[in-house]
Amino acid sequence: MSKKEWILIFGITTSLIVSRLIPHAPNFTSSLAGFLFGAVVIRKNIAGLALLFGYFLADLVINNMVYPSDTIQWLSSGFEWLFTSFLIIFFANKLFTAYGYNPTKIIGLSIMSSLIFFVFSNFAVWVGSILYSSDLAGLSACFIAAIPFFMNELAGTLFYSCMFFGVYWIYEYKQLKSAKVIV
Secondary structure, eight states: OOHHHHHHHHHHHHHHHHHHHSOOSTTOSSHHHHHHHIIIIIOOHHHHHHHHHHHHHHHHHIIIIISOOSSOOOSOTTHHHHHHHHHHHHHHHHHHTTTOOOHHHHHHHHHHHHHHHHHHHHHHHHHHOSSSOSSHHHHHHHHHHTHHHHHHHHHHHHHHHHHHHHHHHHHHHHHHHHHHHHO
16 A cells, blocks of 8 residues: 555544544434545555444443443444445445546535444444334334434535545546646
8 A cells, every 4th residue: 555545544633533532413423434535546445444443442432431330341332233334335436436436426425434333333223222113113203303413414414525525536636737747
């Protein structure tokens, strides 16, 4: 991997961690945008693993420092659902951008990523919760109750995707422009 790819992985992973640790509206983080960016721009599986590790580190801090308990909590409840959704998002975005991407496609993939996360995370809540009945009515109630969180997730994913890709495209444009001036 190139130095540039390592810098991008470090930057996106750091953003994922920081956006989860600073005060924010529920689910308004750079998590999904990071997995989208890693899949589309870096395209290497190590990017997905680094982002998962960053998410794990943020969870470790949140679970043990923000909400301390008597014992160390290594993983959040339902982590397997979250990590599975992140990996599906990562590999689906790699697949859908195998032949290129543009701003319109990035917006569509941001929406798709948010929908995948919404379905997985809320299905996990329904499966592991005593708040909802274990039938279709309970599942529906769970999904309806989560709509405000979905709106925040979607807004966060769109915001951070625009930020990540915008900064990246501006940087790439300036690199290209400076290379033409030199030549």
